[in-house]
Amino acid sequence: MGFADRVRIKRTEETERLGLAGREGQVFGYTTPSVTDVAVVGILADDYAVNVHFKELAEGFWFADHLVEQIDHAPGTVMSLEGQNTAWVRLPNGGWQEKSSLG
Numbered sequence: 001m002g003f004a005d006r007v008r009i010k011r012t013e014e015t016e017r018l019g020l021a022g023r024e025g026q027v028f029g030y031t032t033p034s035v036t037d038v039a040v041v042g043i044l045a046d047d048y049a050v051n052v053h054f055k056e057l058a059e060g061f062w063f064a065d066h067l068v069e070q071i072d073h074a075p076g077t078v079m080s081l082e083g084q085n086t087a088w089v090r091l092p093n094g095g096w097q098e099k100s101s102l103g
Helices: 013-017
Strands: 006-009 023-032 049-054 059-064 066-074 078-080 089-090 095-100
Touching: 006 049, 023 059
Parallel strands: none
Antiparallel strands: 006 023, 006 066, 023 049, 049 059, 078 089, 089 095
């Protein structure tokens, strides 16, 4: 599972209570909760959490990684950086290709 992957949140008592169980979102990042002090949904097995953004909620949440299951690599996702003239498109295999080189 990596940045921009499309994922689904597993059903647990906590994810159900928060209305997040079964929701699909996109991975926006990772963190070490002991350093960043973010609120995490679920019990951490390791000092590692995954940020999942939900477009329909316009919000993201940090999850213990065992609560996040990969659906696919979100092929077709376009990523760009402010101030850069280049964009990258996500490929089905999880790689990225510069948009300018996509014929």
